Structures are given as structure tokens and as C-alpha cells.
Amino acid sequence: MTFIRNRWYIAAWDGEVANAPLSRKICGETIVLYRKLNGSVVALRDACPHRLLPLSLGTREGDNLRCKYHGMLIGPDGSPEEMPLTNQRVNKQISTQSYNVVEKYRYIWVWIGEQDKADPETVPDFWPCDSEGWVFDGGYMHVQCDYRLFIDNLMDLTHETYVHAGSIGQKELMESPLETSVNGNKVTLSRWIPNISPPPFWRDALQKDTPVDRWQICEFIEPCSVNIDVGVSPIENLDSLEDHNSGVRGFVIDSMTPETEESCHYFWGMARNFRIDDQGLTQRIRAGQAAIFHEDIEILERQQQSIADNPDMALRVLSIDSGGAHARRSISKLMEIENGKK
Amino acid sequence: MTFIRNRWYIAAWDGEVANAPLSRKICGETIVLYRKLNGSVVALRDACPHRLLPLSLGTREGDNLRCKYHGMLIGPDGSPEEMPLTNQRVNKQISTQSYNVVEKYRYIWVWIGEQDKADPETVPDFWPCDSEGWVFDGGYMHVQCDYRLFIDNLMDLTHETYVHAGSIGQKELMESPLETSVNGNKVTLSRWIPNISPPPFWRDALQKDTPVDRWQICEFIEPCSVNIDVGVSPIENLDSLEDHNSGVRGFVIDSMTPETEESCHYFWGMARNFRIDDQGLTQRIRAGQAAIFHEDIEILERQQQSIADNPDMALRVLSIDSGGAHARRSISKLMEIENGKK
Amino acid sequence: MTFIRNRWYIAAWDGEVANAPLSRKICGETIVLYRKLNGSVVALRDACPHRLLPLSLGTREGDNLRCKYHGMLIGPDGSPEEMPLTNQRVNKQISTQSYNVVEKYRYIWVWIGEQDKADPETVPDFWPCDSEGWVFDGGYMHVQCDYRLFIDNLMDLTHETYVHAGSIGQKELMESPLETSVNGNKVTLSRWIPNISPPPFWRDALQKDTPVDRWQICEFIEPCSVNIDVGVSPIENLDSLEDHNSGVRGFVIDSMTPETEESCHYFWGMARNFRIDDQGLTQRIRAGQAAIFHEDIEILERQQQSIADNPDMALRVLSIDSGGAHARRSISKLMEIENGKK
Incomplete structure (x- = not known):
């Protein structure tokens, strides 16, 4: 196994789940998602407990799903409300797995794991995605790679120069010193670039041209997210790495939920605290991110294939990979704890 | 293994086998079928005993097949008539498997199994397919599922309400009592519905509107067929479940020959004893059946996939599944006998 | 393993390798080929030693390849010239496999195997491909079969009658006696047909119609080539099987480099010593060969599939297969030596 099970994983954007059932495999388990009449989301194993037809082929009846094969009516807790023949006694023993769900931060x-361990308080903190004065938008992509290759990619921004040569690659950024810190299972890579002229994107964000401090802080949040705090602040604000909320600021939000050991669901987006009502800007940022992430995905899928094609070779860890290496170490340690090896 | 080997299996419709060789995998074995000049059918392993090229790529010469690679001429018993070089001594030791064949009931x-055990008398009784006063027609479909899932499907007609909601689903039929009986390896599900007004299809068959008795009798015939005796008879005929040949009657004929453990060949059709010269009716029945069976196949292929996707879940047997469960028990018992476990 | 590793294998035609990197899997190993500025060819494992992205996705910089992921610059010996961050100390320990290369005979x-055993003197002798007074041209095809099936095919020309019935199949050729000789690891099949009227192709080559001696000599050259010496000579030249260079002569050149255990790269062509400046003839021969080899490939791919489909059957060796059988015995013996079993 390459992933921790007793964790909250993003299964979908809020807008992807409506009344019609949505099927998605998460950490190797088939899951069907739908909303009850009150709007709350239900997650069940996507297989009727009777003859295993995917429940996502069925139809909604109130808060229940009617199986398309023999008409068993499954309630939001995964147990039957009606048996295939209506005059049959309902046997609550025959039920499908239900999963705890939290709708938060969009x-x-x-x-996924043991349901009695699910604590809504342990959903990772994605505060910029749902805060007063911020706006958040993004998209979804299916990627044919181990989610950890994607974490490696996001925890190392040197690849921008080559993978994104035609888009965002910036040599000057790479030359600023980078600090790595590990705090429990959190891994942080920080760059603070004092007193520079703001690059075009940030000058537009700031809506003036003035000397700024700039930052770029990548944070690995277990089990599978990397959020990147970026922005600039006019030098007279006296912002710092520890406290930098007086300029313009954004978070690149990335979560790579494992689908199988060799594929993942990529949920990406940007939260920002400037020009938050400018829908045109929101649309441009989303299109720009999509183009960049497609460049990453092409590399990641080829890398996954190459790992399979060269079984005698191993990934090497250079200093630029220390962020990803720390993140992988966190994951391994948590898996060992989960499997009772520690 | 999920199928019995020492049995007769339908490999093709009579009309599918002509002079040109037909290749079809049956119970995991590649088989080539063709007709001799006298019209009788030959079944050989579809591999030249020399270098294994499929014989179905070859050409007919009289009653023999000439391999496309080196020209070895294989006779209808699987042994060579000519070696690759014409002046070579024919070595009858170098032969390919030949299979006993019976052409019966269209x-x-x-x-498939041990050829010395093949007894033409043990071909299952499909009398309505080839009897005076009856007509029989149908079709062929390839299905990506274990043949036993298809038996389950046919031995349980409750699924009609949901799978065939838009076509033949009829709630009133479901409400009639159903009797299950097991007689040796035969499993029978019977419904007798006395004194009703005939539904449109049967009124047309009968060509009058009068109170009728109606029946529906599903019979599992090992190793892989389910034939369904359906019809109506005017009440004054005093027909019964045991004896009901004085009204209008049809048999839905279904055989699911295993191709591999996860796929099967579906041979389906309808035999009937009314309006037997009405070719338009024959055509309409065939088109109607094809539409309905496509609905089943979509469900069955998704079910097969879901079983693979949810390896921790098992098929549950409810009372509505008892027909299929009895049929599977027959198959298991016969396989145990075949494998010498009993 | 089905192939010898310590051998020279053809990876490409000379014209296929230019400045842009070419990726090709040889004997199970991913390899990238490119030319240095001086024109010599480099062969490296097609995976960056850092994070395994295929180097063939990268870009040429002088004689080096720049990886598309983090910009590691790999030299022609497989070791880094620059690390991903330019200010990092170059660590020559982190390198990718490099392979010895010889460019010879086009x-x-x-x-592929142990690099310190690579001796350019052991490249097989393909002299007609690169000799004064000769011209050589041909093509490349990817084939989904074990390379040894292709050797069997080429070491037995009886198949021409059936596989190439519409093209080159000639019964009279088959009727001439064939001599097999084994000399070390070389296997030779020879036919000498004295005093015949030349067939059309050779009459055109000779540019006159006169009685000729004709020959056809297939030679298996380990590890994976079959070259066929063909031609005619006017009888007055008194040519012989041992010495026949005074008429018109060609070599069909065939090499089947293993890609995986079930697929190979087919490099084919014809070298000839007549009308060597006639480009139209070169083009016609190439087109004719392509058409014939496509007929073989169709058979070989079906044969490979049939071997998998009929696991209980084995390839039989008849007298016509003795050439291929001897060739396979050479390969097996050499593999045993390589694996230290002898």
C-alpha cells in the first residue's frame, strides 16, 4: 500500500456532487456520491450489497438510491430501505459500506479507513478556500501517476525552469535561497525575496508599481496536499515570512487523492485576497493554471511509465528534492503507525 | 475452473458454419469449425500441429484444411493428410485435437472434455427448436461476463421491472406466486396465472380476446442453458402447469457457452407454435428480443466489472435468487464429480 | 530470458539517428540514441539518473542531453555535466548507463550486456552492406513476436509457397535439394540449382537470357540475423556453391533485434552488385520486400498469439524446420554459456 487509510481525502469539488450519483474510486475503493434533499452529501461503496451492480447506475428516490438491477432501495447509511421484492422483510444486515463525509473549503x-476514527475536526486546514475577503476557484484532472510523484513535483519548484520553460519558468526566483523546515508531519519550503520590483502578475494584483517583498511558501499537508502561499507586499508594510497579510496574497491549492497505486485525482485551484469580485481575472487564473498543470501531468505520466520500464533504477534524492523526501518520510511514518509497525 | 468440461456446448448456430472456417474460443479452447462437402460439421483445435498457426487462417481443400504457413494439410480428424513438403512421409502422430460434434436443434x-465420453444422446433436449408445427429463430451476442451471472439473471425474472423498465417490465406478473423445484440437476421456476385477460402480445398470438390461463416456466438445463416456456390458453381448454399444449406457446431459448472465465457466447432465440409462417412476426420477435437482451448485457458487464472492483464484497443470495443459486449448486456438484472430489 | 545479452544488436538504421534523440527499447532496456556534433552516435539508458524521466524528452546542448524535468545535463558517457541547480557540485556517481556503440554496415x-566485454571486432560480418560495387537499402518494422519465431521463418523457405502464394511463392525452387550445415554457431542452408533458364527478376538483373546456375544460401548469424545470398551466374562462368561471384548477386539482409520477450524490431533490406546506380530498381526492390515482409509479419503475429492461446501445445520440428532448430540450439547454447551453466 502506498497511502494512509485513516485520513480525510478530497473526493470531489462541492459543485461536482449533485442529485445524480457520481462514481469515483478513492484509495482503491469504488465510491458513489450524491446529495440528500437537505443538500448534505452521502458517500457509499458503489456496489449494491445484493448482486454488486454499481449503485451509481441506479436512480434517486428521496434520499435513497434504487438499484438498477433488482430494485433494492439503499438508504444513505448503506442499509436497505426496501428489499428487491416489496413484500420481503427488510434485512438490515445486508448493507453496503458507508463513509463519513465532511463538506468544507469547497x-x-x-x-476511507475505519469509520469510527473519523473526526471532522481533523480535516486539514484550507482556510483561504473559505474565508471572508477571499475567493477560490479551480478544476479537476485525472492523472496516471502515483500521487507521491506529484507531491515531489510540487515540493520542488526548480522544475519550473524546464517543464514550464514556455510559461512561468523564472531563473531569478530559483536563485533566491530556500529554507526547508519540518514540523511534525508538516513540511515547509520558504523563500523570502526582499525589496524587488514586482513582476507583471503581482503588479496587476497590487495595482501599483512600487518596491515589494515577495514570498513563496510551499507546505506539504498530509496525507496528499501541497498548498503554496505566494504574494508580494510593499516594503513599507514591513511584512515578514512569519506575518505577511498586508499585501496581495494567493494560495495555490493542490490535492492529489490516490485513485489506485498508479493513478490519482488532482484537485487544483487558486485562492486569493485581491480583486475578488473580478470574474474575468478568476477565469484567466484558472485557464493559466490549467495550461501549466497539463505540462506537469505530461511529465508525471511519462515518469510513472519510465519507473516501470527501468525496474533496475531508483529515484535519486538531491538537495532540491529534500521537500518531497521529507513529505514521503512523513507519509511512510504515518503508514507504519497505521499498520502497527511502530 | 468455473465450468464443467465433459459436456456438450453450443459453439455456433447452424447457419454460422459454412465452408469457410469459423474460429471461436469455447471453454478456454480455440476451436475452428467448418463443414465437409457432405455438410457435416468438423471441429478442430484452431492451431496447426506443426507451428501452431490458427488453422482458421488456412484454406479448404475438399474436406481438409490447408495451413496458411507451411501448407500442412489437416484432415477432419485433426491428423495430417499431407506434410509441409509433399514428398515427406505423413506422420499421423502429429495431429491437432479434434472434437465430437452434433448438429441438432439448429x-x-x-x-469439450474427454472425447471418448461424448455421447450424442446426452445433448440437452431443446425439442421446440426443431419440431413439426414450430418455428425457431434468434441471434448471437458476445458478452464480457462469467456465464453464471447470466444464468442468475435468467433464473430470476424480478429484474425485469428495473432492467427492462422501458420495455417488458410488468409488476402484475411479479406478484403471482412462483414455485421452485429441483429435479436432479434440473431447476424449474413456475408461475401459473389462471383466468386473466391476455396481454397484447398473447392476444395477437391467439387472435382472439377471451379469458386465458397464463404460464411462465424457467428451466435451468445444465451446463449453461435457461429455457423459458411461456404462453396462454383459453380457460375452456382446461390446461394445467403439467399439461398446456392446447393454447399458444413459445420457448425463450438461452444458452451461455463459456468463452473464458470472464466472458461467454450468448445464443438466444424464440421457438413458437403459432403463426409459424408469419416471417414479419418472426422478424419483430427477433428485433424485440435483441433490444431486451442488450439491456441485460449492459447490466451484466457492469456487474462483472464491479465484482472485480470490490474484491472484499460477495454476491448475496436472497429468496428471489434461489433459482440461480440452485443452478450454481448443480454446476458446482457436477464439477466436483468431474474432478473426482465426489 | 530468451536472448543473449553480451552481443551487438542493431538498434537503428544509420539514417534514423540524427541530432534529435531517438528512443528504442532493446532487449528489454530503454535506450536513447543521438549523434554528437562530430557525428558519432551515443547510446544511453533512456532515463535521467535523477528522477527517471526519459532523456529522450530532453533537448540537445552540444554533445549533451538536458533533462526536461529538472534540467540535469547528461554527457555522452551518461554522467552529469551539470546538476539540476547550476551552483551544485557535479556528482559523477549519479549517472545513467551508457552503452558501447559501433556504426557499421549502415x-x-x-x-547490451557487460560493457567491458564489448569488442567492436565482434560485430557480425555484413560485408555486402558496405562494399565497393554494391548498393544496400531497406526498412524497419515493429513486430509483435518473439524474435526466434522470425528466425524460424527465415531459415525455412518452404513457407513461401503458402504465405507468399500471391507474390514470390515458387514450387520449382522448393523441389531442389537443400543442404544444411552447422559450423560453430553459424547455420547454413544451401541450394544449388544448375543449368536453368533464369526467372524474370534475374534475367533483368543479368540483362540477357542465357542458361544459368542459381543459388539460395540462408545463413543464421547469431544472435539474431539471417542473411540470404541469392543470385544467378551464366553456366560458362563455372561458378560453384563455394565460389560464385562472377554473375549477378544479392543478399537479403534480415535482423530481428529483441525488444521484449514477445516483440522485436525488424531491420530488413537488400544488398546487390548489379545495376547499383539504378535508383528506380532500388525503390522497386524495397517496395517489393516491404509487401512480402508484411505478409510474414501477419502470420508471425498470429502465430505468437496462438502460442499464448494454446498453452498445452508445443511447436513441432519437422525436417523443414531443421535450419531454425539449429539456430535456436545455437542461441540456447550461447545463453547457457553466458549464464555460467556451461
Whole structure:
């Protein structure tokens, strides 16, 4: 196994889940998602407990799903409300797995492992995605790679120069010193670039041209997210790495939920605290991110294939990979704890 | 293994086998079928005993097949008539497997297991397919599912309400009592519905509107067929479940020959004893059946996939599944006998 | 393993390798080929030693390849010239496999096994491909079969009658006696047909109609080539099987480099010593060969599939297969030596 099970994983954007059932495999388990009449989200194993037809082929009846094969009516807790023949006694023993769900920060989070350990308080903190004065938008992509290759990619921004040569690659950024810190299972890579002229994107964000401090802080949040705090602040604000909320600021929000050991669901977006009502800007940022992430995905899928094609070779860890290496170490340690090896 | 080997299996419709060789995998074995000049059918392993090229790529010469690679000429018993070089001594030791064949009831039946056990008398009784006063027509479909899932499907007609909601689903039929009986390896599900007004299809068949008795009798015939005796008879005929041949009657004929453990060949059709010269009716029935069976196949292929996707879940047997469960028990018992476990 | 590793294998035609990197899997190993500025060819494992992205996705910089992921600059010896961050100390320990290369007889040969055993003198002798008074041309095809099935095919010309019935099949040729000789690891099949009227192709080559001696000599050259010496000579030249260079002569040149255990790269062509400046003839021969080899490939791919489909059957060796059988015995013996079993 390459992933921790007792964790909250993003299964979908809030807007992806409506009344019609949505099927998605999360950490190797088939899951069907739908909303009850009161709007709350249900997550069940996507297989009727009777003859295993995917429940996502069925139809909604009130808060229940009617199986398309023999008409068993499954309630939001995964147990039957009606048996295939209406005059049959309902046997609550025959039920399908239900999963704890939390809807928070614009995402639907499901708990994959032991359900009695699911605590809504342990959903990772994605505050910029749902805060007063911020706006958040993004998209979804399916990627044919181990989610950890994607974490490596996001925890190392040197690749921008080559993978994104035609888009965002910036040599000057790479030359600023980078600090790595590990705090429990959190891994942080920080760059603070004092007193520079703001690059075009940030000058537009700031809506003036004035000397700024700039930052770029990548944070690995277990089990599978990397959020990147970026922005600039006029030098007279005296912002710092520890406290920098007086300029213009954004978070690149990335979560790579494992689908199988060799594929993942990529939920990406940007939260920002400037020009938050400018829908045109929101649209331009989303299109720009999509183009960049497609460049990453092409590399990541080829890398996954190459790992399979060269079984005698191993990934090497250079100093630029220390962020990803620390993140992988966190994941391994948590898996060992989960499997009772520690 | 999920199928019995020492049995007759339908390999093709009679009309599918002509002079040109037909290749079809039956119970995991590649088989080539063709007709001799006298019209009788030959079944051989579809591999030249020399270098294994499929014989179905070859050409007919009289009653023999000439391999496309080195020209070895294989006779209808699987042994060579000519070696690759014409001046070579024919070595009858170098031969390919030949299979016993029976052409009966419009089908080509082949015996897969030990050939010395093949007894033409043990071809299952499909009398309505080839009797005076009856007509029989149907079709062929390839299905990506374990043949036993298809038996389950046919031995339980409650699914009609949901799978065939838009076509033949009829709630009133479901409400009639159903009797299950097991007689040796035969499993029978019977419904007798006395004194009703005939539904449109049967009124047309009968060509009058009068109170009728109606029946529906599903019979599992090992190793892989389910034939369904359906019809109506005017009440004054005093027909019964045991004896009901004085009204209008049809048999839905279904055989699901295993191709591999996860796929099967579906041979389906309808035999009937009314308006037997009405070719338009024959055509309409065939088109109607094809539409309905496509609905089943979509469900069955999704079910097969879901079983693979949810390895921790098992098929549950409810009372509505008892027909299929009895049929599977027959198959298991016969396989145990075949494998010498009993 | 089905192939010898310590050998020279053809990886590409000379014209296929230019400045842009070419990726090709040889004997199960991913290899990238490119030319240095001086024109010599480099062969490296097609995976960056850092994070395994295929180097063939990268870009040339002088004689080096710049990885597309983090910009590591790999030299022609497989070791880094620059680390991902330019200010990092170059660590020569982190390198990718490099392969010995020889460019000879119009082909790029790579040595797959232990590099210190690579001796350019052991490249097989393909002299007609690169000799004064000769011209050589041909093509490349990817084939989904074990390379040894292709050797069997080429070491037995009886198949021409059936596989190439519409093209080159000639019964009279088959009727001439064939001599097999084994000399070390070389296997030779020879036919000498004295005093016949030349067939059309050779009459055109000779540019006159006169009685000729004709020959056809297939030679298996380990590890994976079959070259066929063909031609005619006017009888007055008194040519012989041992010495026949005074008429018109060609070599069909065939090499089947293993890609995986079930697929190979087919490099084919014809070298000839007549009308060598006639480009139209070169083009016609190439087109004719392509058409014939497509007929073989169709058979070989079906044969490979049939071997998998009929696991209980084995390839039989008849007298016509003795050439291929001897060739396979050479390969097996050499593999045993390589694996220290002898």
C-alpha cells in the first residue's frame, strides 16, 4: 500500500456532487456520491450489497438510491430501505459500506479507513478556500501517476525552469535561497525575496508599481496536499515570512487523492485576497493554471511509465528534492503507525 | 475452473458454419469449425500441429484444411493428410485435437472434455427448436461476463421491472406466486396465472380476446442453458402447469457457452407454435428480443466489472435468487464429480 | 530470458539517428540514441539518473542531453555535466548507463550486456552492406513476436509457397535439394540449382537470357540475423556453391533485434552488385520486400498469439524446420554459456 487509510481525502469539488450519483474510486475503493434533499452529501461503496451492480447506475428516490438491477432501495447509511421484492422483510444486515463525509473549503472529504476514527475536526486546514475577503476557484484532472510523484513535483519548484520553460519558468526566483523546515508531519519550503520590483502578475494584483517583498511558501499537508502561499507586499508594510497579510496574497491549492497505486485525482485551484469580485481575472487564473498543470501531468505520466520500464533504477534524492523526501518520510511514518509497525 | 468440461456446448448456430472456417474460443479452447462437402460439421483445435498457426487462417481443400504457413494439410480428424513438403512421409502422430460434434436443434454442439465420453444422446433436449408445427429463430451476442451471472439473471425474472423498465417490465406478473423445484440437476421456476385477460402480445398470438390461463416456466438445463416456456390458453381448454399444449406457446431459448472465465457466447432465440409462417412476426420477435437482451448485457458487464472492483464484497443470495443459486449448486456438484472430489 | 545479452544488436538504421534523440527499447532496456556534433552516435539508458524521466524528452546542448524535468545535463558517457541547480557540485556517481556503440554496415549496433566485454571486432560480418560495387537499402518494422519465431521463418523457405502464394511463392525452387550445415554457431542452408533458364527478376538483373546456375544460401548469424545470398551466374562462368561471384548477386539482409520477450524490431533490406546506380530498381526492390515482409509479419503475429492461446501445445520440428532448430540450439547454447551453466 502506498497511502494512509485513516485520513480525510478530497473526493470531489462541492459543485461536482449533485442529485445524480457520481462514481469515483478513492484509495482503491469504488465510491458513489450524491446529495440528500437537505443538500448534505452521502458517500457509499458503489456496489449494491445484493448482486454488486454499481449503485451509481441506479436512480434517486428521496434520499435513497434504487438499484438498477433488482430494485433494492439503499438508504444513505448503506442499509436497505426496501428489499428487491416489496413484500420481503427488510434485512438490515445486508448493507453496503458507508463513509463519513465532511463538506468544507469547497470540497467533499471522505474518510476511507475505519469509520469510527473519523473526526471532522481533523480535516486539514484550507482556510483561504473559505474565508471572508477571499475567493477560490479551480478544476479537476485525472492523472496516471502515483500521487507521491506529484507531491515531489510540487515540493520542488526548480522544475519550473524546464517543464514550464514556455510559461512561468523564472531563473531569478530559483536563485533566491530556500529554507526547508519540518514540523511534525508538516513540511515547509520558504523563500523570502526582499525589496524587488514586482513582476507583471503581482503588479496587476497590487495595482501599483512600487518596491515589494515577495514570498513563496510551499507546505506539504498530509496525507496528499501541497498548498503554496505566494504574494508580494510593499516594503513599507514591513511584512515578514512569519506575518505577511498586508499585501496581495494567493494560495495555490493542490490535492492529489490516490485513485489506485498508479493513478490519482488532482484537485487544483487558486485562492486569493485581491480583486475578488473580478470574474474575468478568476477565469484567466484558472485557464493559466490549467495550461501549466497539463505540462506537469505530461511529465508525471511519462515518469510513472519510465519507473516501470527501468525496474533496475531508483529515484535519486538531491538537495532540491529534500521537500518531497521529507513529505514521503512523513507519509511512510504515518503508514507504519497505521499498520502497527511502530 | 468455473465450468464443467465433459459436456456438450453450443459453439455456433447452424447457419454460422459454412465452408469457410469459423474460429471461436469455447471453454478456454480455440476451436475452428467448418463443414465437409457432405455438410457435416468438423471441429478442430484452431492451431496447426506443426507451428501452431490458427488453422482458421488456412484454406479448404475438399474436406481438409490447408495451413496458411507451411501448407500442412489437416484432415477432419485433426491428423495430417499431407506434410509441409509433399514428398515427406505423413506422420499421423502429429495431429491437432479434434472434437465430437452434433448438429441438432439448429445448433452446432461440441464436446469439450474427454472425447471418448461424448455421447450424442446426452445433448440437452431443446425439442421446440426443431419440431413439426414450430418455428425457431434468434441471434448471437458476445458478452464480457462469467456465464453464471447470466444464468442468475435468467433464473430470476424480478429484474425485469428495473432492467427492462422501458420495455417488458410488468409488476402484475411479479406478484403471482412462483414455485421452485429441483429435479436432479434440473431447476424449474413456475408461475401459473389462471383466468386473466391476455396481454397484447398473447392476444395477437391467439387472435382472439377471451379469458386465458397464463404460464411462465424457467428451466435451468445444465451446463449453461435457461429455457423459458411461456404462453396462454383459453380457460375452456382446461390446461394445467403439467399439461398446456392446447393454447399458444413459445420457448425463450438461452444458452451461455463459456468463452473464458470472464466472458461467454450468448445464443438466444424464440421457438413458437403459432403463426409459424408469419416471417414479419418472426422478424419483430427477433428485433424485440435483441433490444431486451442488450439491456441485460449492459447490466451484466457492469456487474462483472464491479465484482472485480470490490474484491472484499460477495454476491448475496436472497429468496428471489434461489433459482440461480440452485443452478450454481448443480454446476458446482457436477464439477466436483468431474474432478473426482465426489 | 530468451536472448543473449553480451552481443551487438542493431538498434537503428544509420539514417534514423540524427541530432534529435531517438528512443528504442532493446532487449528489454530503454535506450536513447543521438549523434554528437562530430557525428558519432551515443547510446544511453533512456532515463535521467535523477528522477527517471526519459532523456529522450530532453533537448540537445552540444554533445549533451538536458533533462526536461529538472534540467540535469547528461554527457555522452551518461554522467552529469551539470546538476539540476547550476551552483551544485557535479556528482559523477549519479549517472545513467551508457552503452558501447559501433556504426557499421549502415546500422547502429549497441552492446547490451557487460560493457567491458564489448569488442567492436565482434560485430557480425555484413560485408555486402558496405562494399565497393554494391548498393544496400531497406526498412524497419515493429513486430509483435518473439524474435526466434522470425528466425524460424527465415531459415525455412518452404513457407513461401503458402504465405507468399500471391507474390514470390515458387514450387520449382522448393523441389531442389537443400543442404544444411552447422559450423560453430553459424547455420547454413544451401541450394544449388544448375543449368536453368533464369526467372524474370534475374534475367533483368543479368540483362540477357542465357542458361544459368542459381543459388539460395540462408545463413543464421547469431544472435539474431539471417542473411540470404541469392543470385544467378551464366553456366560458362563455372561458378560453384563455394565460389560464385562472377554473375549477378544479392543478399537479403534480415535482423530481428529483441525488444521484449514477445516483440522485436525488424531491420530488413537488400544488398546487390548489379545495376547499383539504378535508383528506380532500388525503390522497386524495397517496395517489393516491404509487401512480402508484411505478409510474414501477419502470420508471425498470429502465430505468437496462438502460442499464448494454446498453452498445452508445443511447436513441432519437422525436417523443414531443421535450419531454425539449429539456430535456436545455437542461441540456447550461447545463453547457457553466458549464464555460467556451461
